[in-house]
Amino acid sequence: MTHLTILYRGTLASCDYDCAYCPFGKRRDTPEQLRADRAALRRFTAWTRDQDHDLSVLFTPWGEGLVRSWYREAMVELSHQPNIRRVAIQTNLSTRTTWLDAADPETLALWVTYHPTQVAYDRFLAKVTGLKVRHSVGVVGDPAHLDDARRLRADLPAATYLWINAEEGRVYTDEEAARWQEIDPLFHYSRFPHLSAGRACRTGDTVVSVDGDGTVRRCHFVPSVLGNLYDGTYRDRLGPKACPKLECDCHIGYVHLEPTGLYDVFAGGILERIPR
Ligand code: SF4
Numbered sequence: 001m002t003h004l005t006i007l008y009r010g011t012l013a014s015c016d017y018d019c020a021y022c023p024f025g026k027r028r029d030t031p032e033q034l035r036a037d038r039a040a041l042r043r044f045t046a047w048t049r050d051q052d053h054d055l056s057v058l059f060t061p062w063g064e065g066l067v068r069s070w071y072r073e074a075m076v077e078l079s080h081q082p083n084i085r086r087v088a089i090q091t092n093l094s095t096r097t098t099w100l101d102a103a104d105p106e107t108l109a110l111w112v113t114y115h116p117t118q119v120a121y122d123r124f125l126a127k128v129t130g131l132k133v134r135h136s137v138g139v140v141g142d143p144a145h146l147d148d149a150r151r152l153r154a155d156l157p158a159a160t161y162l163w164i165n166a167e168e169g170r171v172y173t174d175e176e177a178a179r180w181q182e183i184d185p186l187f188h189y190s191r192f193p194h195l196s197a198g199r200a201c202r203t204g205d206t207v208v209s210v211d212g213d214g215t216v217r218r219c220h221f222v223p224s225v226l227g228n229l230y231d232g233t234y235r236d237r238l239g240p241k242a243c244p245k246l247e248c249d250c251h252i253g254y255v256h257l258e259p260t261g262l263y264d265v266f267a268g269g270i271l272e273r274i275p276r
């Protein structure tokens with residue numbers, strides 16, 4: 001093995017925001033849960049240091065990670081590690097950004113989501129345009145957010161990719177979809193779930209999902225276990241595998257589904273969702 005992509009999701013499930021479309025809004029983790037999440041993340045970063053191959057890591061917490069010091073520290077630490085090609089995180093960017101000054105901007109990247117009901121527009125725009133690290137910015141395709149998304153597209157630098165995620169459960173008419181497609185020329189990839197049954201997907205081969213206990217699965221959406229990261233049992237089970245699910249409707253999954261061709265579309269920025 002020369003390189004492995006890891007989608008890491010620990011137990012952290014709390015968030016400082018309260019988005020109507022999310023079950024984690026304003027959830028609290030107990031002090032014990034936070035301590036366990038911190039210990040698990042430290043164990044994971046220590047493991048990455050011992051590997052003899054390259055790694056790319058995307059943190060996909062249930063809640064918001066960057067309000068916790070241990071995620072910021074892990075991102076900075078990993079960004080300087082020679083065997084880390086990319087370290088990225090999905091974030092609402094609510095936290096201050098000065099900590100990023102300590103990171104290697106060639107390696108660290110952010111997948112930023114703008115939540116219009118949770119943060120003042122000008123505040124968000126100032127923060128995101130002040131970023132000195134690679135980032136994409138996105139909005140959930142709720143019709144109530146259309147004007148905010150258009151405004152954001154107009155105000156962001158042309159080189160900053162603004163993605164639109166189809167809202168879960170929403171069926172878009174062609175007319176509605178065209179409005180979002182104007183903002184995000186790649187919206188058609190998100191509009192419908194991708195038929196994936198029996199199709200080649202890189203997860204389970206060159207991409208894996210890892211939880212706080214080190215349990216390795218092919219992706220966040222297929223529950224069967226490949227092994228454990230810390231006892232190495234997953235290694236022998238890596239290899240090309242077809243998707244066992246009917247469809248895949250989340251970007252962090254279907255970007256790895258080979259027939260989508262998205263590794264070409266996002267070449268160089270697969271984890272942080274930045275097109276070539
Ligand atoms: S910011 Fe993200 S995790 Fe937090 S409530 Fe909104 S959607 Fe959920």
Ligand code: SF4
Binds near residue numbers: 201203243253257
């Ligand atoms: S296509 Fe999606 S659900 Fe299927 S294995 Fe790949 S990431 Fe998992």
